[in-house]
Amino acid sequence: MTSTAPSPTAGPVATCARPGADLAAAVDAVRRDLIADGHAGADEAATVAPQLVRLAEHYGNRPFTPLEDARRSLDVDRASFSRLLDLFGQVPGLRHAVEAGPAGKYWQNTVLPLEQRGVFDSALAHKPVFPYSVGLYPGPTCMFRCHFCVRVTGARYDPSALESGNAMFASIIDEIPPGNPYAMYFSGGLEPLTNPGLGTLSSRAAARGLRPTVYTNSFALTERTLDRQPGLWDLHAVRTSLYGLNDKEYEETTGKRASFGRVRANLQRFQQLRAERENPVRVGFSYIVLPGRTHRLLDLVDFIAELNEAAPDRPVDFLNVREDYSGRDNGRLTEAERTELQEGLLAFEERVSRLTPTLNIDYGYALHSLKTGADAELLRIRPRTMRPSVHPQVSVQVDLLGDVYLYREAGFPDLDGADRYIAGRVGPGTSLAEVVERFVGDGRQIAPHDGDEYFMDGFDQVITARLNQLEADVAAGWGDARGFLR
Numbered sequence: 001m002t003s004t005a006p007s008p009t010a011g012p013v014a015t016c017a018r019p020g021a022d023l024a025a026a027v028d029a030v031r032r033d034l035i036a037d038g039h040a041g042a043d044e045a046a047t048v049a050p051q052l053v054r055l056a057e058h059y060g061n062r063p064f065t066p067l068e069d070a071r072r073s074l075d076v077d078r079a080s081f082s083r084l085l086d087l088f089g090q091v092p093g094l095r096h097a098v099e100a101g102p103a104g105k106y107w108q109n110t111v112l113p114l115e116q117r118g119v120f121d122s123a124l125a126h127k128p129v130f131p132y133s134v135g136l137y138p139g140p141t142c143m144f145r146c147h148f149c150v151r152v153t154g155a156r157y158d159p160s161a162l163e164s165g166n167a168m169f170a171s172i173i174d175e176i177p178p179g180n181p182y183a184m185y186f187s188g189g190l191e192p193l194t195n196p197g198l199g200t201l202s203s204r205a206a207a208r209g210l211r212p213t214v215y216t217n218s219f220a221l222t223e224r225t226l227d228r229q230p231g232l233w234d235l236h237a238v239r240t241s242l243y244g245l246n247d248k249e250y251e252e253t254t255g256k257r258a259s260f261g262r263v264r265a266n267l268q269r270f271q272q273l274r275a276e277r278e279n280p281v282r283v284g285f286s287y288i289v290l291p292g293r294t295h296r297l298l299d300l301v302d303f304i305a306e307l308n309e310a311a312p313d314r315p316v317d318f319l320n321v322r323e324d325y326s327g328r329d330n331g332r333l334t335e336a337e338r339t340e341l342q343e344g345l346l347a348f349e350e351r352v353s354r355l356t357p358t359l360n361i362d363y364g365y366a367l368h369s370l371k372t373g374a375d376a377e378l379l380r381i382r383p384r385t386m387r388p389s390v391h392p393q394v395s396v397q398v399d400l401l402g403d404v405y406l407y408r409e410a411g412f413p414d415l416d417g418a419d420r421y422i423a424g425r426v427g428p429g430t431s432l433a434e435v436v437e438r439f440v441g442d443g444r445q446i447a448p449h450d451g452d453e454y455f456m457d458g459f460d461q462v463i464t465a466r467l468n469q470l471e472a473d474v475a476a477g478w479g480d481a482r483g484f485l486r
Contacts, residue, residue, distance in 0.1 A: 013093030016053050017060025017101030019373035026053045030091055039090045051076070051084055056094045059484050060101020061374060063111065064465040066472035067481060078477075085481045098485060102374035105365045107485065110462050114394065115486045117180075122393040124470055128440035130177055130433050135397040136169050137189030137411045138198055143219050144191070144254035146243060155414040156190065157400045164427075165400035166197040172398060172432050173205050182236075186214040189399055189411045193220035199229025211236035215286075217243070219259060221266040226273065233274075237282035239320070240267065245299045264303075268310040275311035284318035284360075289367075291337065294344030297321075298351055305355040318360040323367055338370065345371055365458065381453055381461045385468060388445035392423055392436045394463050402426040404435045406446075410455040420446055421455055 016026035031049035034040040051074055071081040088094055099107045114120055122129045141156040176183050184205060186192045192214050205212045218240040226232055243253040250260035274281055287300055308315040352359055363371060390406040397405040402425045405411040410418040424435035473482035
């Protein structure tokens with residue numbers, strides 16, 4: 001189980017961004033470190049240590065603050081602020097404090113990995129490069145009609161598109177540059193397992209050294225499907241989205257009767273088969289905590305423990321837990337909701353430690369923040385802060401027709417307004433790299449409309465916020481230090 005609790009040996013500096021931290025002790029430790037390592041004299045160290053701790057506390061909670069705003073909050077001149085930034089980098093505990101703070105998942109999961117690969121540099125420079133992440137949306141249809149899904153009722157791709165579409169997907173797999181095994185995943189859109197060629201595509205990706213995950217509802221993850229598509233065993237991971245924990249909840253969400261029972265049976269058999277085959281494919285789940293349903297987390301643990309009984313030597317590998325309080329003003333929880341979630345997560349973790357101790361849990365951005373005791377507030381991008389140039393250097397999604405979508409929630413057939421976020425089409429004579437090169441090279445801009453923010457998922461919003469921050473830093477003359485951490 002992934003823990004967010006600080007190490008018992010962690011010092012006051014490394015934990016200074018967290019609620020309830022001993023800031024005075026952190027300031028004293030920073031002051032002593034600066035003097036002992038020869039980075040500052042006694043007088044300067046006494047002055048800058050409190051400011052450095054304030055910077056760590058700030059960026060550990062509000063990672064997308066432009067540097068000029070941070071400078072103003074400290075009320076220092078530019079030369080003094082530049083000196084602070086230099087000194088910050090000399091105290092490793094301060095960087096650790098930011099990365100382990102309430103907003104640490106923004107840094108750890110998304111921002112810093114992309115910074116290390118230079119992805120943001122390409123986007124800022126409007127340089128056409130092959131996307132860091134490519135989502136292939138191969139499903140021609142879906143057996144569910146979930147009430148939260150933006151899919152247009154009845155929308156699907158004509159089966160005649162499968163042959164050419166799968167050939168197009170194969171060509172994209174072949175052009176993905178080496179060096180990033182997690183560059184590609186299968187999702188939707190519509191349900192990937194409704195494509196009878198998914199196994200062949202999975203094998204092709206694995207042969208190129210890729211490690212793709214399929215995001216699925218697992219309704220079609222039957223033994224018959226696996227027999228027909230043995231290439232599915234070449235997947236790196238199968239991530240199942242759970243829409244409840246009994247048939248009633250599933251039917252209320254998906255509109256399909258007895259669907260939970262089938263999904264559970266499919267997963268139990270999959271557990272047995274991967275154990276028998278000694279296959280390395282990973283199994284995990286995505287689960288969203290809805291308002292008033294925090295108590296269902298305990299039932300979720302019981303469900304996973306039941307699946308583990310089907311293959312005791314191959315327990316479920318991972319769980320991604322998210323919350324959806326999207327109807328709340330500014331994405332904030334009420335005090336009662338916050339308390340309910342915090343208490344529910346404590347009970348959840350206690351049951352996990354007893355029943356599924358090997359389960360790796362990712363709480364995402366907001367729940368990680370809430371677990372540390374800070375307010376859980378989801379990042380929200382609005383049309384006025386969306387980027388007309390988008391970010392195809394970072395991420396694109398390709399549907400069965402070859403249309404390249406610029407946001408992850410736009411790749412649904414017939415979705416009103418989504419066609420404005422198509423960068424181009426991959427097909428005979430046109431590669432994905434060429435689509436991105438033309439979009440970026442031509443300087444195409446998409447003026448956001450009201451409601452367009454719903455085409456963005458959480459990843460798109462984080463990328464947009466980071467790029468906006470970086471541009472603000474460069475414009476304010478802080479290009480050398482842009483983004484605070486890199």
